[in-house]
Amino acid sequence: MQRRHFLHAAGLGLAAPALSLSSAPVRAANPPLKIGFIYSGPVADIGWTYQHDLGRKMIEKEFGDKVQTVFVEKVQEGPDAERVMRGLIQDDCKMIFATSYGFMDPTARVAADFPDITFEHCSGYKTAPNLGVYQTRFYEGAYLLGILAAKRSKTGVLGYVAPFPIPEVIRNLDAFVLGARSVNPKITAKVVWISAWYDPPKEREAALTLMNQGADVMYQNTDSAAIVQLAQSKGVWAFGQDSDMTRFGPTAHLSANTLNWGVYYVHKVRQKLAGQWKSEDTKWGMKEGIVQLAPLGPSVPREAVALFEEKKAAILAGKFQPFTGPIVDQGGKQRVAAGQALAEKELWTMNWYVDGILGKQP
Missing domain, CATH: 3.40.50.2300 (Response regulator)
Structure with missing residues (x-):
């Protein structure tokens, strides 16, 4: 394992610092x-x-x-x-x-x-x-990708490669399935957990297992492009995660749920430099520009685009929350009543599967 790898300010690379001709030490008036x-x-x-x-x-x-x-x-x-x-x-x-x-x-x-x-x-x-x-609020994008998945799937089975069963991952999975079932109430999703965030061979193996079980649209909460590459070679469809992975599957790639962390980092560093930083519990989504969706790929059905854009606009305007009832969990218990939205506390501690997900959590 590479133990430490420091990268200094862009453009400086590993160049040695310039030498001063003065014998006196030089101190920056305002060190960075x-x-x-x-x-x-x-x-x-x-x-x-x-x-x-x-x-x-x-x-x-x-x-x-x-x-x-x-x-x-x-x-x-x-x-x-x-x-x-x-x-x-x-x-x-x-x-x-x-x-x-x-x-x-x-x-x-x-x-x-x-x-x-x-x-x-x-x-x-x-x-x-x-x-x-x-x-x-990564789940906002996941819900929209679920809409596309349901419109694209021919088998009615979706595949999801997951790392660890923490609320963040379960929330994204649930939102993806809710989006899909808003289009096709009979669609199902199968999940393989690999106990790793980044492990291309394991990701590929898990995706292949799901494809062999009938999944023809793949989503992931893992980090590599291995699943998109496999989908391209197998003639099925996939979504990138975290970044736009179109180049790894030009026809397989439907879109990607991506994150622009820079908008948050610039915000907090500006606070720090101004002496105004404070401890906060920040949850940003599409409205703030941190959750972004990659351009729709050529394999997205035309009839999916209008619904996708309609729901996207509603989320951006604050008029739609993906976890709006009625929502039933995997065991048939009503978790959210019709017309109600899942409470924020429950949203961020989510540990249950929505109806339509097959199998049990690890």
Whole structure:
């Protein structure tokens, strides 16, 4: 495993610093704010980590020499994350973004030890005066992709490759199926859990298993483009995740649920530079521009476009919430009454399957 990999401000690369001809030490009047990012996957995953790193680069572009950013990729979720964060602080980082759910407890521990350092944790729920959290309403995009999936599927079976059974993943799966069943109430979804965020061979194997069980439209909450590539070779359809994966399956790729983390990162760094940062529990979606959908591919049926655009406009306008009842869970229990929306607290702690998902959670 690559233990540490720092990338300095864009354009600097690994060039050595210029030498001063003066014998006296040179100190910057206003040293840049040094910001550290820790990533669970490789920057080249074309998915979750890739998109976070685009957000890091947006910070550099927005603030120039007022900031300096560094990152560590492929950090194991657990004790090693704590070691990496402490190392970033020793390297003079004053602000740290921890970009995966599994970094939650390590981030909370380090934040408690360093009250003067600002921390931001993605996908978690533990906060402190110097620790804020942020999530996205990724489920909004997942619901819209479900509409396209139902319009495209010929077998009536959808496939979903999932990493870990945490609320974020279950919420996206449920929203995808709700969107699909709003078009075809009889459509079903099968799930394979692989216990990894990024593992192209496992992702491909799981997708192949689902295809062999009749799934002809694939969705994922994992990070690589392996599933889209497999769909292209097998003549079925797929959605990219986190980034636009069209180039990996020109005809198979229907769209992608993507994330523009940069809009959030620029917002929080601006607060920090202005001395206005505060700990917040932020949940942004399509309206704020953090959840974005890739252009529709050539294989999207024409009759799907109008409905897709109608629901998309309703979500953007705040007139439609994907978890609006009636919603029944896998066991037949009514979870949301007709005309009601799932409560925010329940939305972010979701641990149940909606009707239409086959199989049990791990």
